[in-house]
Amino acid sequence: MRTFSHLYLRYSVLPAISLSGVLYLDVYEHSVTGADFNNFIEGLLDKMNPYPGPNSIVIMDNASIHKSPELRPMIEGRYVPVEL
Template sequence: DGIIHCEVVEGSFCTETFTQFIDGLLKNMQPYPAPKSVIVMDNCKIHKHPNIQSMIEAR
């Protein structure tokens, strides 16, 4: 289905900007197992912040 959310920042992402990105992304996602229901992330440190996992699980 293509890109469902995009955000451009000057410089690099930090935990705060990534949290804002995930919040915007989740607004465009559906519950699993519907289409647009899976997030794939690598092992970047900001992806592992406990708040990120909590946000995703809360949706």
């Protein structure tokens, strides 16, 4: 019996895209956790503006990682509307 060992690198990429291009980006060498996503959002919010300025709206899909109970108040606390 032969066994082969392969090194697989796994990356997870979290991009925030605006009309002007990539606004913010994080790359992880593992699957993204809720804590990782919250840290990503905190970094993203530093690049955003209060509504209704440019880069002022967060739109997320219905992924489970987007449903953290502290996420929406964190975003709305920075005067950025959330659309799910």
